[in-house]
Amino acid sequence: MHLLCAVLFFLSHATGCTKGEAPAPDAKAEARTPKTEATTAVATREAKPAPSSPAAAGPKLCQHGVPAELCTQCSPELSEVFKEKGDWCSSHNLPESHCFKCNPNLTFASTQGPEAGEAHAPVPQEAWCGEHGVPEAKCTKCKPQLIAKFIEAGDYCREHGYPESVCPYCHPELVKAAGQQPPEFPEPGTLVRLASVDIERKAGIQTQRAEAQSFAQTLEVVGQLDFNQNRLAQLSARAEALIAEVKVDVGDVVKAGQPLAVLTSAGVGETQAQLSASKARLETARAALAREEALAQRGISPLKEVQEAKSALAAAEAEYQAALAGLSAAGASAGSTGGRYVLGAPFAGTVVLRDAVAGRTASAGQTLIAVADLTTMWALLEVPEESATLVKPGQKVALRFEGQGGHLREATVSRVAATVDPASRTVRVRVDLPNPDASLKAGLFLRASIQVSGEKEALLLPREAIQEAQGRHLVFVRSGEGVYQPVPVEVGAAQGNRVPVLQGLSAGAEVVTTGAFLLKTEILKDSIGAGCVDD
Structure with a gap:
């Protein structure tokens, strides 16, 4: 309440206010902890004589050069009072009556000074300890006897050894506002x-x-191995089917086109019947066209009949090709019958998944067998989004596999994803790894060191x-x-x-x-x- 009254008094009379000086510290506070014989190490430095603080003339000024009890930077809650009185500089976020940038000649004079109309003498600002970056009157480095006083008042930064309210390390903005430099650490000669x-x-x-x-900046990330998705085939039934026979198991090495499983499907059986019917119609249309062409050459059949026969043949061929494509899409060959068809390997590789059991019904799209080419694997690395811009294709990568006793492999970055995962906030980076001996396994956890700069x-x-x-x-x-x-x-x-x-x-x-x-x-x-x- 007293602080608010002081503000209102200042705004009404356009003069500063005074603040009583702190009492002299107790002589007991000057005592320091005595050294003991157990001390084995000491830090030595030059002692600096404590300079005297000049007597204050006029209002007590804070480190911002304005009356201490009216400073909106030291006491932000005062800002609203000045704003209500229309005394506010929005450009510099200060009271207009405190703004040195708008009023370069601004000074604060003592309320005990000259009579009205006489010139006011400028008030000297608080002396500053340039060596330690705090007000001279509060420098516990120059005046260690003050430490006990500030500890008792709860205003002491034990980490840095200064009053908390003016600690140059906790509040560097105060040092900067006073036009001073922060203290040098460690002190010269330590x-x-x-x-x-x-x-x-x-x-x-x-x-x-x-x-x-020699060294190069590296980025440490984690990841795991996965199959080369460009050489992974997941074979499934195109429609609901009965698994008649399974010819392979996990770990089997297969050749391109090798049968993997035999399925029976009513939908495939219907397509096979359509293929047989369209094949018969195609043969009939071909024979009809040959007969009409022979009659036309003898002048018995008109050319119109020949054109109609050609059109019928074209329609029969289209129907046959459609039925053939239907069987091919289902994985069945043209010679299969009874709704039976074979799932074959699209390329040479290794069976890495089997979810097919003879006698069980498979639904459409269900993966029954997966074949992978293990000669190459993908290392998928998770790079934090804040470091993703450092990673580029072609950079060297050292990969260490935890499940193989820390085995180390070197490779290069192949791809960098263009999106950030919304859940993990990471960017996926891919490394292609040769795996000629098939010793690398999908799912293996790894740590990677990406070289993101030159040596x-x-x-x-x-x-x-x-x-x-x-x-x-x-x-x-x-x-x-x-x-x-x-x-x-x-x-x-x-x-x-x-x-x-x-x-x-x-x-x-x-x-x-x-x-x-x-x-x-x-x-x-x-x-x-x-x-x-x-x-």
Whole structure:
């Protein structure tokens, strides 16, 4: 309520308001955690003298340069009050009376200042700690005695060691709004020293030399094997039929045209009868045409009779071809009778499915036998939609089959789907795999590594060597016995268990691998409340 009244007072009198200064911190808060003899590692850095904060003149200004109690960026709930009073800059989403872009000469003067009509002196903005990127009065790095005060007030970021309300890592927008730079991390000169080589050995710290190696960016995905759908035949009854005989079983290798099953169908029997009748009519029409042509040559039969005989022959041939096509569509041959017909293999391959049992009735369209050419298989990979644009036909792929003891095969991308699966949000990618020994089985689970970039040189380090702190990637370089320096680096996408270092590290540096996390905790001790030792 007091805050709302302050806003209304400001809008009525067009002057700032003052805010009382915080009381001086308790002397007890200045005490720090004493060191113990058990300490084996410390992070050292130069100590910075605490600069004095200038006395405030006029209204208390926030980091945005406006009266702290009226700032709509610090207190968004005040925006509606300014809008109701018609004091709002829609272009910059600020009160018009606070907008420095629309009013470059805008200042806020003390309500205790000159009389009306006299010039107002500009009010100095809150001093800023350029090294740590927070207001000087709230810098717990320069004034560690303030830590207890902010912890008691519930305004302390234990992860980064600053007041939560102005933490430059949690709220980088505040630093930017104040025209400052975020603090550098780790601070220049930071080192981690172990008390002795024996402690270094007991801590299990291991290092390796950073060496330039060739690598290519890869994309790790999963998938499974399937039959080559272009060489897979699913044989079925065209109409309801009785399975009279099954001649093959799963795993049998068959030749093109080899009989696989014998079926009996009333519909096929009817088509066979139509074929026999149309064949008889065709023979009769051919004989009638020959007779009419002979009579016409002797002048006995008119030419009209010859033309009619030719038309009858053409109709009989069409009827016969139609009946023949009907049998062929049903899988029956022209010589079969009694409604019996044979399902034959369309090409050489292996029987991979059998759902046919003698004496059972098969419905139309039911797959009874499937034949596949196993000389090639398809690896179907599921690529996340956000990475799908990186994958293109012709890229190299390394495939590892979990069911074959991690057996590795290399191939190339054949096809990339044009749609995203709505359920899994993945794009299907196909890889054609030669399978001359038929050792690959459909349904086999696999992991694939797709090379999505050309090869280049970079320093490759194990994942465990790369640590992340304060939003930056770090490695620890051994500069002497028990002495380690945290070095900020820029890294690329991980390649399996290795991470490429793009900038910040020189070849030949001795980098900590095992134990890097332990060293990271040492340089973060001041952030998590354990304290650190300053030389």
